[in-house]
Amino acid sequence: MGQWHSTTKQGQFLNRVIARATSMVGQWCQKQLNFKSKRSGFKSFVSLFLVGISLSVAIASCGGGSNAPSGSTPGANSGTQGDVKVTLVSYAVTRAAYEKIIPQFTAKWKQEHNQNVTFTQSYGGSGSQSRAVIDGLEADIVALALELDIQKIEQAGLIQPGWQSEAPNNSIVTRSVAALVTREGNPQGIKGWEELAKPGVQVITANPKTSGGARWNFLGLWGSVTQTGGDQAKALDYTTKVFKNVPVLPRDAREASDVFFKQGQGNVLINYENEVILAALNGQKLPYVIPQVNISIDAPVTVVDKNVDKHGTREVSEAFVKFLFTPEAQREFAKVGFRSVDPTVEKEFAKEYVPIKKLFTAKDFGGWSDIQKNFFADGAIFDQILAKSGK
Numbered sequence: 001m002g003q004w005h006s007t008t009k010q011g012q013f014l015n016r017v018i019a020r021a022t023s024m025v026g027q028w029c030q031k032q033l034n035f036k037s038k039r040s041g042f043k044s045f046v047s048l049f050l051v052g053i054s055l056s057v058a059i060a061s062c063g064g065g066s067n068a069p070s071g072s073t074p075g076a077n078s079g080t081q082g083d084v085k086v087t088l089v090s091y092a093v094t095r096a097a098y099e100k101i102i103p104q105f106t107a108k109w110k111q112e113h114n115q116n117v118t119f120t121q122s123y124g125g126s127g128s129q130s131r132a133v134i135d136g137l138e139a140d141i142v143a144l145a146l147e148l149d150i151q152k153i154e155q156a157g158l159i160q161p162g163w164q165s166e167a168p169n170n171s172i173v174t175r176s177v178a179a180l181v182t183r184e185g186n187p188q189g190i191k192g193w194e195e196l197a198k199p200g201v202q203v204i205t206a207n208p209k210t211s212g213g214a215r216w217n218f219l220g221l222w223g224s225v226t227q228t229g230g231d232q233a234k235a236l237d238y239t240t241k242v243f244k245n246v247p248v249l250p251r252d253a254r255e256a257s258d259v260f261f262k263q264g265q266g267n268v269l270i271n272y273e274n275e276v277i278l279a280a281l282n283g284q285k286l287p288y289v290i291p292q293v294n295i296s297i298d299a300p301v302t303v304v305d306k307n308v309d310k311h312g313t314r315e316v317s318e319a320f321v322k323f324l325f326t327p328e329a330q331r332e333f334a335k336v337g338f339r340s341v342d343p344t345v346e347k348e349f350a351k352e353y354v355p356i357k358k359l360f361t362a363k364d365f366g367g368w369s370d371i372q373k374n375f376f377a378d379g380a381i382f383d384q385i386l387a388k389s390g391k
Contacts, residue, residue, distance in 0.1 A: 083116040086313050086320065089139035091126040091299075092254075093275055093336075094174070100332040105323045109316065117316055125252055126212045133158065133304065140308050140317045143173060143301040143324075146212045148368040150300055163302040166318075168325040174338040176297040177356060178220040179276045180289045181260070181269040188267045192291040193224035196268065197241035204266035206256040207249040208375070208382055214253065215376065217270040219365060220295040222375075227360045228293055236381065244389040272297060273353075277337030290354040296361045 090098065098121065106117045122129065122137065126145035133139045134156045144150055153159050164171045182190050188201050196203050206214035221242055225235035247265060250256040253272075260269040276288050301321055308314040323329055330342040334349040365371050375381045 084316055085118050086140045086317055087120040088141045089122045089129050090143040091145045092123045095123045096336040097332045101329045104328055105320055138307045139304050140313050141303055145299050147300050158304050158306045160305045167321050169341045171300045171302055172298040173301040173324050174299045174333050176272045176274040176338055177294040179271050179273040181271050182287050190268050190289055197238055201245050202247055202266040203245045203268055204256050204260045205270040206253050211252045216297045223295055223360050224293050240385050240388045243385050274337030293358040294356045296359050
């Protein structure tokens with residue numbers, strides 16, 4: 001059995017495996033030839049010889065192919081030479097941060113690995129992006145608005161279970177909270193969640209059945225009761241009153257914003273704090289209130305295992321995910337309205353964010369699997385609320 005030659009580390013490793021296998025086959029063959037029954041020994045020898053040949057061919061086949069993208073330089077995916085392309089799929093409002101973060105990472109990678117990295121970027125609604133990846137958009141990295149959207153990609157077989165533990169902070173890379181955007185001068189006197197249930201107040205929010213952002217809005221409403229001592233019955237009564245005040249249920253957050261700003265409907269829009277801050281940075285200052293009891297809107301990031309292995313981009317993709325948790329990257333997120341998950345950066349930007357007295361998370365509701373089942377599945381709590389509110 002001849003060795004499979006390669007100058008790569010992978011090839012050298014496979015050569016060692018083949019050599020070891022060859023030696024073991026030889027030893028076993030010698031023992032079998034010394035066996036009392038020459039007939040039996042000969043059969044064993046033939047069997048082991050064939051096993052050895054099969055092992056050699058199988059290992060060579062595993063090592064000989066390349067997972068490199070079409071047109072890439074040999075060895076490009078080893079991180080030491082050639083160029084590598086990575087596809088990042090994220091939700092819309094993160095674009096401003098990634099446009100600053102990606103150049104920092106590529107410069108760092110070039111300096112440390114002498115390799116050029118280019119990013120293909122895709123931005124859109126989190127739920128739509130999740131479906132696009134499942135349908136064939138070959139993302140190497142996904143950074144979406146809620147864990148449920150990444151769980152759907154996992155359930156499609158593209159991401160291995162346990163991805164949450166593979167990056168710092170359980171893979172939660174940014175945080176935000178719910179904001180209540182009011183009309184100029186706040187004529188309804190909105191101070192927090194409680195006012196949204198009052199008669200005469202029109203509330204604009206998207207439909208939680210179709211919008212990931214609206215699910216966070218709903219958890220903010222429900223948790224404002226259950227996380228401050230109220231029981232499930234009280235929470236059901238309160239949220240039903242709020243949705244009686246909802247004149248329409250747009251499909252997603254973007255449509256909800258259009259209803260509020262362009263169509264002029266409603267007295268208050270439930271939105272993300274980071275979106276309001278980003279709008280102000282772009283010259284559109286909006287009056288808003290941050291409820292003191294609030295939901296931590298946690299956005300995760302991970303590599304798409306099936307795709308990075310197919311493209312040969314696992315090393316650089318995992319390095320980019322880890323880079324997102326560094327102070328350098330977290331500062332860029334903070335600059336565009338996200339609350340940093342890095343304690344040092346959080347302190348640096350503390351004056352720019354309203355303190356929250358009571359902050360709860362999706363885990364306080366049992367995690368996203370329980371949330372989906374208990375609140376948003378067909379016939380679950382949200383459907384009951386719609387029926388009671390006459391929607």
